[in-house]
Amino acid sequence: MRKILWLALLAIPVIVIVTLPASVVMPRLEAGEDLHDVRGTLWQGNATWRQPGFVPVDLDWSWQGGRSWRWQADGVGTDLSGFWRAGAGGTELVDVRGTISMDRLDVRLWLANARPRGEVMLDIERALIAEDRAPQIDGQLVWQNARLEGTVHESLGEITVTLSSGESGQEARVESTREGAIQVRGRIDLEVDRYTVDLWLRARSDRPELARQIAWLGEPQPDGQVRVQLSGALGW
Template sequence: MRPIKILFLLAVLALVAAGVSFWMLPASVAIRYGGKFLGPVTLSGVSGTLWDGHADGISVLGRDVGELDWHAQKGALLEGRFVADVRIKGADIDAAGAMTRNRDGSLQVHDMRFSVPAELLASSLDVGDAKLLGTISGVVTQAKFATSALSDAQGDARWTGAGVTGPSEARFTDMLAEFASQPDGSLGGTVRDDGNGNLVVDGTFKVGFAAFDGQATLSARNDDAQVAEMLRHIGEPQPDGTTRVVVHGQTIRFR
């Protein structure tokens, strides 16, 4: 019986050693062997452990976003999922929320709050010498990525300090947007003003992985003469006195 006891003890010690090693598993080792399971996400400059780590660079679908910090939930691995609270910080974006890698290889985000300068849109919109003012912030309540397809997404955003400056300057009240994934894998939504200013905005948009399209109907509230004059120089005047604006551009490219 003595040899059996020794073998049992060795087996227990081996399991303990394996558990300790897994508990302290370096993030670089985990990414080296498990990076292929991250789908559209690529990490570089990885440090820390599997559970509490940092990446100097994170790219999504080939676009650099910034740095990444994560804190993973150990219990979720028993269900075959990797769940972590993440913080992404870059020159043009600040985002934080929960991210899950599922058994089927898909990635999901939950309650992902974000903030980007409105000027980030200028590289995609044809605004000439103008500069977009303010900050766009919001929350992606949920979203699911499988290869390059987006589904089950919804959220909202607010453009605060909205305005345009350049040859001339115009300031607006906050702009509000709501969005959700579409059957073709794109993201579609609506945009409107918050009702506190004299510029009325009522529009829709659609964002894909390569390009986006949008259209909006603009008009002056309270018969504001300054807004009415501004609208004479943009878009396409409509018979009812409103102005229709149509935009098309490439999807935002993070620096």
């Protein structure tokens, strides 16, 4: 009887951990103010991500053993999945795959005079996000059905962004991989406290009127290209 009693006492903390409500744990993990309706346990549960101005996204997670959780995000314009690993160095996301609509991304900072449209296909090998540090992301983004609406209303074809991280910061190389009315190339660099954007746009040779339109997006060059340069401070 005494052994059974001790086993029961030892089982109590295990049961508490296994059934620990996710709503209790999430605030301590700094999951963010946009996460609502948290249900289930730390090991398997779901919640609703409410991004201001957008349709909510359903988020599900399940423990995969060790320090790894698998997650899935579904909603209007969002179909993403991947793995999350807990660690003292920050939030680590691994094998992130899926698509997200450009409508869900706030890119007004980069193109103030035009609204990007289309879908982004993600293939991220690893992303490390830590406080007071620039993100470290390795992988690729493909902007499919890429187009602009606003001052310029044209197709961009397909644009591929290759992401690589290093000691100096985060680098993103941008290039057109499928023909459109406008070709794009350049790079975006993120450091600890600053960002730098250097993009080059070129209208198709048989569209001289388009070359005049994209001139509003940046600085026209003698060879017909338009250079878009932006830089500023960041706060992680």
